[in-house]
Amino acid sequence: MKHLAFREIEGNSPGFYLLLTMLLGLIGVGALAFFMMEHHGHIITGMDNQIVWGMPHIFAIFLILSASGVLNVASIGSVFRKAYYHPLARLSALLSVTLLVGGLSILVLDLGHPDRIIVAMTSYNFNSVFAWNIFLYNGFIVVVTVYLWVMMDRSLQRYYHPMGLIAFTGRFILTTGTGSIFGFLVAREAYDTAILAPLFIAMSLELGMAIFILVLIASCIWANRRLGVGFLERPKNLFGIFTVAVFYLVTVYFLTNLYITEQRDIALFMLVNGGIYTFLLWVGYLLVGTIIPLILVYHPVVGKTMQGILTATFSAVVGGFSLLYVLIIGGQAYPLEIFPNMEIVASSFFDKGVHAYAPSVWEIMLGIGGIGVTFFLTVLGLRVLPFLFLPTALAGVKPEEVD
Numbered sequence: 001m002k003h004l005a006f007r008e009i010e011g012n013s014p015g016f017y018l019l020l021t022m023l024l025g026l027i028g029v030g031a032l033a034f035f036m037m038e039h040h041g042h043i044i045t046g047m048d049n050q051i052v053w054g055m056p057h058i059f060a061i062f063l064i065l066s067a068s069g070v071l072n073v074a075s076i077g078s079v080f081r082k083a084y085y086h087p088l089a090r091l092s093a094l095l096s097v098t099l100l101v102g103g104l105s106i107l108v109l110d111l112g113h114p115d116r117i118i119v120a121m122t123s124y125n126f127n128s129v130f131a132w133n134i135f136l137y138n139g140f141i142v143v144v145t146v147y148l149w150v151m152m153d154r155s156l157q158r159y160y161h162p163m164g165l166i167a168f169t170g171r172f173i174l175t176t177g178t179g180s181i182f183g184f185l186v187a188r189e190a191y192d193t194a195i196l197a198p199l200f201i202a203m204s205l206e207l208g209m210a211i212f213i214l215v216l217i218a219s220c221i222w223a224n225r226r227l228g229v230g231f232l233e234r235p236k237n238l239f240g241i242f243t244v245a246v247f248y249l250v251t252v253y254f255l256t257n258l259y260i261t262e263q264r265d266i267a268l269f270m271l272v273n274g275g276i277y278t279f280l281l282w283v284g285y286l287l288v289g290t291i292i293p294l295i296l297v298y299h300p301v302v303g304k305t306m307q308g309i310l311t312a313t314f315s316a317v318v319g320g321f322s323l324l325y326v327l328i329i330g331g332q333a334y335p336l337e338i339f340p341n342m343e344i345v346a347s348s349f350f351d352k353g354v355h356a357y358a359p360s361v362w363e364i365m366l367g368i369g370g371i372g373v374t375f376f377l378t379v380l381g382l383r384v385l386p387f388l389f390l391p392t393a394l395a396g397v398k399p400e401e402v403d
Contacts, residue, residue, distance in 0.1 A: 006090060006152075006386040009223045016383075019222075023376040030369010033362040034109040045360045051332045055359035056110045058324050059367030062207065063103030063374060064137075064178055065200060065320075068171040069208020069242075071096040071144065073235070074151075075171070078164025084234060090387045091219070092212060093148040095378060096171075097141055099211070102374030104137060106366060129181045136177045143170045152385070175204045182328070189266040190331030195256065199249040206242035207320045209235060210313040217310060219382065229306055236309055240297040243316060247290050250323065266334050269354070270326055277330035280322040289319005333357055 009016075036044060047054040073092035077085035108114050124131045147167045150156045179200030182191040213235055220227040257267035270277050293312040295302075302308035333355045381387055 006087075008384060008386050009219075009382050011383040015222075016379075020376070020379060023372050023379065026368050026372025027376060028369075029365045030106075030109070030367075030372060033365035033369060036362055037110075037366070038113065045363050046358045047363070050355040051329060051357045053328055053332060054357070055329075055363035056106050056366045056370075058321065058328060059370055060103045060106040060110075061178065061328070062321055062324055063099045063106070063370060065175060065204040066207045066211050067096050067099035067103060068140075068175040068178075068201075069204035069206065070099060070212045071167060071171050072205055072208055073212055074147070075164055075168040078160055079168045081161075088212075088216070088235075090148065090151055091216060091382075093144055093151065093167075094381045094387050095212060095215060096144050097148075098374045098377040098381065100137065100141060101377060102370045102372075105373050106370035109366060109369075129177060129184055133177050133181070136174045140170050140174045143167050171204075172201060175201045182331070188331050188334075188336075189263055190257075190270070190327065190334060193253065193256065193263075195249065195253050196327075199246070199253060202242065202245040202249050203320055203323070206239065206246050206316060209239040209242055210316040210320075213239065213309060213313045214317070215378070217306065223382075229304055229309070232306075232309055236297055236303070236312075239313065239316070240294060243290060243293055243297075246320075246323075247286075250285070266331070269334055270330055274326075274330060274354075277326045277333070281326045284322025285319045285326065288315050289322060290316075293319070329357060 042048075045054060070092055073085055074089035074096075076082050077089045108117050111117065121134055124134070126132070143163075143166055147163045150159045150163045176197045179197035182188075183194055183196035185191040213232065217227060217232075219225075254267050254271060257263035270281055272278060274281070293316045296308045296312035296315075297303050299308065303312075335353055335355070
């Protein structure tokens, strides 16, 4: 058995400081967007009383789902006792925390007045799923931090499996809570369905695995540590399974809505005549985010190359972002059905026609700032603590040789 060592990256090269500068630049872009939105109000964005969750929320939910799913790598090692995944667990837990912090930073700054988060943390309405998520998000960060501490302290190894079970349970609860924000919202036909919770769980697993593979490859290349394609065989295949699971649940979601009479119009809107939403569903999600990754992952030749795996995982990231855009923003753009089976002559309650939405540059900048926060903290973590495994020898290590 080969024992793998963990070390922090050196971080003394000009390239390291250039990377930090670039990430700080992304954070600065987000900070500028926040300042402009706070100073001028949300009137400068594409959001309004109809589209209250816009592009910043797509970025935030994407990062939050990925934070939950990326921890799956560590969970497989500790909960299911698969030694193959032990060398990957530390990076998995680090990414889980940084992705969640990046996503939450977008949500807090989108409030316009970040100090209002104090109200949300001191006044709870437990009839609201949002109130539950205050506990879920903060609790998840605490649990994963302790889990990471147990991983890195050899004297606490007896707690490794129990903490893995707690973290494993916590991430499912976290993602269920995020999906329930929409699944419990009866005012929107596109949201009012319990299947959104398992769909969000499956999406988190797929997106988390995709981002983990991307960051792992990038980190090893950047730190000049060889990583063999054979070592990615199991994560790559697991990513393919999660991609199929998401596709299955998306199919069930639309078939269910087509079957239920009152939901049929919103399903047809997204599938057939939704304009940008239909395009993103069929091209962004189905073609780019599902078909292309599955072909690349399971191709007997391309699937065994680093370029093929990178393209597949990046395509899945694009597809996941597209699907969230369709479900969340498309679900708001569709007109409210306030008076079923009645023809509305005139109304000011957004129940007449599809509502237009075009994300402003400030919304996109704020989302980019959240991504900058995520990867700035990730790079700092890799620099300060031993998260990244050696050796130069991982290119030749077989999965069964990992201890």
